[in-house]
Amino acid sequence: MYEGAVQDLIDELGRLPGVGPKSAQRIAFHLLSAESTDVSRLVAALTRVQQEVRFCVTCYNVAEAEQCRICRDPRRTDDVLCVVEEPKDVVAIERTREFRGRYHVLGGAISPIDGVGPDDLRVKELMTRLMNGAVTELIIATDPNLEGEATAAYLARLVSPMGLAVSRLASGLPVGGDLEYADEVTLGRAFEGRRRIDA
Amino acid sequence: MYVRHLQVGSFRNWEHVDLPLGPGPTVFVGRNGEGKTNLVEAIGYLATMGSHRVSSDAPLVRHGAEQAVVRAALRRGDRELLVEIEINPGRANRVRVNRGPLPRPRELLGMVRTVLFAPEDLALVRGDPTERRRFLDELLVTRTPRLAGVRSDYDRVLKQRNALLKTARLARGKAIETLDVWDGHLTDYGGQLLAARLHLVADLAPHMSEAYAEVAGEGAVVAGLGYSSTVPLAGTGSAVAPGAPVPSAAELTEAMRERIAERRNDELDRGMTLVGPHRDDLVIHLGPAQAKGFASHGESWSLALALKLATFALLRGEGEDPILILDDVFATLDAERRAALAAVARSAEQTLITAAVVDDVPEELRGVRVEVGGGYAVVVKDGPGVGERAVVEGRVP
Ligand SMILES: Nc1ncnc2c1ncn2[C@@H]1O[C@H](COP(=O)(O)OP(=O)(O)OP(=O)(O)O)[C@@H](O)[C@H]1O
Ligand SMILES: [Mg+2]
Ligand SMILES: [Zn+2]
Numbered sequence: 123m124y125e126g127a128v129q130d131l132i133d134e135l136g137r138l139p140g141v142g143p144k145s146a147q148r149i150a151f152h153l154l155s156a157e158s159t160d161v162s163r164l165v166a167a168l169t170r171v172q173q174e175v176r177f178c179v180t181c182y183n184v185a186e187a188e189q190c191r192i193c194r195d196p197r198r199t200d201d202v203l204c205v206v207e208e209p210k211d212v213v214a215i216e217r218t219r220e221f222r223g224r225y226h227v228l229g230g231a232i233s234p235i236d237g238v239g240p241d242d243l244r245v246k247e248l249m250t251r252l253m254n255g256a257v258t259e260l261i262i263a264t265d266p267n268l269e270g271e272a273t274a275a276y277l278a279r280l281v282s283p284m285g286l287a288v289s290r291l292a293s294g295l296p297v298g299g300d301l302e303y304a305d306e307v308t309l310g311r312a313f314e315g316r317r318r319i320d321a
Numbered sequence: 322m323y324v325r326h327l328q329v330g331s332f333r334n335w336e337h338v339d340l341p342l343g344p345g346p347t348v349f350v351g352r353n354g355e356g357k358t359n360l361v362e363a364i365g366y367l368a369t370m371g372s373h374r375v376s377s378d379a380p381l382v383r384h385g386a387e388q389a390v391v392r393a394a395l396r397r398g399d400r401e402l403l404v405e406i407e408i409n410p411g412r413a414n415r416v417r418v419n420r421g422p423l424p425r426p427r428e429l430l431g432m433v434r435t436v437l438f439a440p441e442d443l444a445l446v447r448g449d450p451t452e453r454r455r456f457l458d459e460l461l462v463t464r465t466p467r468l469a470g471v472r473s474d475y476d477r478v479l480k481q482r483n484a485l486l487k488t489a490r491l492a493r494g495k496a497i498e499t500l501d502v503w504d505g506h507l508t509d510y511g512g513q514l515l516a517a518r519l520h521l522v523a524d525l526a527p528h529m530s531e532a533y534a535e536v537a538g539e540g541a542v543v544a545g546l547g548y549s550s551t552v553p554l555a556g557t558g559s560a561v562a563p564g565a566p567v568p569s570a571a572e573l574t575e576a577m578r579e580r581i582a583e584r585r586n587d588e589l590d591r592g593m594t595l596v597g598p599h600r601d602d603l604v605i606h607l608g609p610a611q612a613k614g615f616a617s618h619g620e621s622w623s624l625a626l627a628l629k630l631a632t633f634a635l636l637r638g639e640g641e642d643p644i645l646i647l648d649d650v651f652a653t654l655d656a657e658r659r660a661a662l663a664a665v666a667r668s669a670e671q672t673l674i675t676a677a678v679v680d681d682v683p684e685e686l687r688g689v690r691v692e693v694g695g696g697y698a699v700v701v702k703d704g705p706g707v708g709e710r711a712v713v714e715g716r717v718p
Contacts, residue, residue, distance in 0.1 A: 176687045232499055234484035239499060268477050268506065 128154070161273065179253070182227040182244050184209045192216075192225060199223050203238045204261045205248065205277065207231050215263065218310035223261075226251065231269040232276060240276065248277075252284060259287040261316055265301050266291070278319045289316040322402075322434065322641055323671030324364055325392040331386035333359035338698055344396075346672040346686040351693030357675040360691075360698065361437070361646045363391045364673065367404055368435040369459050370414065371427065373648075379410040395433060397641070404433060427473070431466035434636055434643035438629040438650055438662075445628055446612050446621040450602040457603050460632060461517050462524075464639070468517055475510035479594055482507055487592040497589075504581055511597045512574025515555050518598060519567040522548045526561045528631035528638075529605075536623045536630065537660045543610035544624060551600045552577045560606045582718075586677045623658060626650075630665055642670035652681040659683060 123129055128150060131173055153161055155174070177183070178190035192198060192212070202223030206212055212225050229241040251257070252317040264270035276318035278288050301309070323344045329335050349357040362372055362381075372381060382389045389408040394401060406429070407415040412424045423429060441686070444452045462469045482503040490499055526546040533544035549558030554568050554576035568576070580596045588595050604625055605612040612624050636643045645666060648660045651674070652658055663683040666672040675683050678688065690701045 232502075234481050234488065234499075234503075237488070238484075239488075268474060268481070272481070272499070272502045272506060275505060276499055279502070 135301060139154040177227075181225045182209075182229060182247070183212050183225060191320050196221075200256045202259045202261065203251070203257045204263050204303070206263050207265055207273075211263065211265075215313070218306050218313060220310045221261075223259075225251055228264070228273070231264055231273040233269045243273075245277070245280070249280070252281060252286070257286065259289070261313075262288065262319075263301065270301075274319075288319050290319050291316050322395055322397045323644060324393050324673075325396050325401075327360070327364065328390075328392040329360070329363045330390040330392075331383040332363050332389040332391060333381060333383060334696075335359060336383060336696075340691065340698055341700060342671075342691075343674075343689065345672060345689065346666055346669075347689045347691060348679060348682050348687055349673065349675045349691045349693055349698075351677070353677050355695075356698075357677075357693045358439075358607045358648050360693070361648055361673050361675055364393065364433075364644065365435050365437045365646060366391055366408070367393055367406065367429075367433040368463065368644075370406070370430065371459075372443055372449040373437050373439050378408050380416075381408055382410055393433075400613045402432065404429065427469045428466070429461045430469050431464070434463055434641070435638065435646055436629055436643045437646040437648065438626060439646075439648035440653065442625040442629060443621060446605055446616065446624045450600075453603040453605075454599070454601065455630075457518050457521060458514075460635075461521050463636070464521070465517065468514070470511050471510050471516060471517075474505070475514055475598070478503060478506045478510060479597070479599055480690065483593050485590055485596065489589055489592075491577065500585075504578065506595060507594070508574045508577040508581065511552075511577050512570040512572075514598045515550065515552060515573045515577070515601075517546060518601070519555060519573075522546050522556075522603065523561050523565060523567055525631055525635055527563055528634040529627055532630035533623065534629035535664075536627050536658050537620075538657050544582055544612075544627060547604040547606060549602045549604050550598075551596045552598075555601070557601075558604045558611070560604075579590040621656075621674050622653065626654070626658065626662065631661070633665060633669070640655065645669040645672040647672065647674045649675050649677070651676060651683070652678065 131153070132143075132146045132150045135141055135149050136143055138146075141149070174186055175184055176186075177189075178185040178193055180189055180193045183192065184189040185193075187194070199222055202221075203226055204215065204221060204223055205226045205228060206215065207228050207230055209227055209268075212227065215221055215225075226244070226248050228245065228248070230238055230243055232238060232240060232243070232304065252260070260277075260281060262274040264273045274290055278290075281288060291309075324342050327338065327340045327342060329338045331337075338360065340360070349360060351357050358374075365373055366381070372378075375381070388410075390405065391408070392403075392405040394403050396402075403417075403419050405417040406426075409415070416423045416426045416429045418429065418432065445456055458468075458472055462472065482500070485500060485503060489500065529546050530543055534541060537544075545560035547558050547560045548556035550556040552573060554573055577596060582595065583597050594600075605628070607616050607620060607624065612621065616624060633643060634646060647662070647666060651662070654662065660683070663686060666674065666683075666686055672686070674682055674686060674697060688703050692699045692701055
């Protein structure tokens, strides 16, 4: 254990995804010995993110206004909605230029090990959006891993009484991976060949 | 197949070993604790990416080192296979085959085939079902590498589902909504795993009876294999009749789904998954009885040996001899069983034997020895003249 401030920093860093106790300690000491202008820039970036970036009130993508750029774009169609886990997945799909509908960002996937259930995701918000009838096709683009598949199966079952066309990205995506790591061509093809799921 | 050359770095007590090996039998001799088993353990690791002695990788890395390396050149028919594993405890291993990195370490499984018989195998007969499930699943993956994925997916769903059941116990109703979804995945992978295990047991059973008859000698009772399952369709525990039909994966998935539905309340009460291949057992029969808790010490040894010889025969029947590894077993066998084992050891494409006392090993297997001691492993072969010995090659601290 280190003294107050240093230990607090290590603890906070250690709570970040992918940062173990050892790395947290390394980063903390790196920051301690870094130029003070470098540290100030980091602090400023964090503050700006906290103050200026928020989640779109409609789709929960990151946004710098009330609504994100995609939700505000009048040229996009309202009848197809693509459900993803994270904002980074929106970026990955946008890169393919295959999709002209709108998005819904769940904020993760169902994973009991991590204590994440449907209530911890923006599932209720999704249901509310679907309620108004504008959406006729739902594309579930959760990650091609176990948790993503489970989330997709759960959603498909949940919306089945609404009579929408529900589809899942076609296979060909690297199984067990992250959507964001799929290259554009593969992801684009998976979009083209999406298959209906009948819950 | 056989290992033509073995190199290990920072593996167990070995800092570095560079050892030429050849087809046929080789005996590793040396005093207790010099590192004989460690060398054959390294070769076993190439096949299963696990040790026959410990369940985690940390003990395999030499004290004070960060990682261990096992590198082997193998001959497979007329082809050369170069395998290199970097063992990183707590992190993913790095594996290279013919100098190209594998995207996933588990893609190595099935390439190097070994059958290892060691004192620890007594637990196959007398120990917990966990040991026998591991035995089945390792062999399954060796024969059908695709199943490594099914098995790890099954384990992952199982962990998720158990976590859910634990929380569901506290907040009934709420979390149950998603249980159906996990049930779907669990029974899907579970059905595939079950079907594969049943096929394996059916294929192995006749070899087991034959091997036991050879090991235990004339007039011994018949040994057999069965499968006992928490899924009704999958097995009753009684010995598998030759040619008995195996239900399809789809049928087993359905049977598992039904059984899980029946037991839902029990599962919620206990907060864990009670149905599925992770609760099943391979049953070893001796005559009409189950060997566990019934067979004598000597009979248990014979059964364990027969199970490994059956495995060898099964893999050999598929076209290629696996590498036979016999760790410290000759000393514990009587003359008859020693002879039965020696017969197979002599015929295998490569047999690697460890022994503290070379006289415990049948004479016909002793032609090539690796003398292990003082941090060195030195290859010694019987020379051209009778009784003459020539150091052919070796070293190294
Ligand atoms: N991670 C490790 N780092 C250093 N030494 C180790 C490590 N793991 C095991 N050892 C040492 O390796 C030795 C055991 O080696 P091994 O089991 O191969 O012996 P053996 O030659 O087969 O002996 P025996 O004849 O008793 O079976 C022990 O002395 C043990 O302390
Ligand atoms: Mg030993
Ligand atoms: Zn939006």
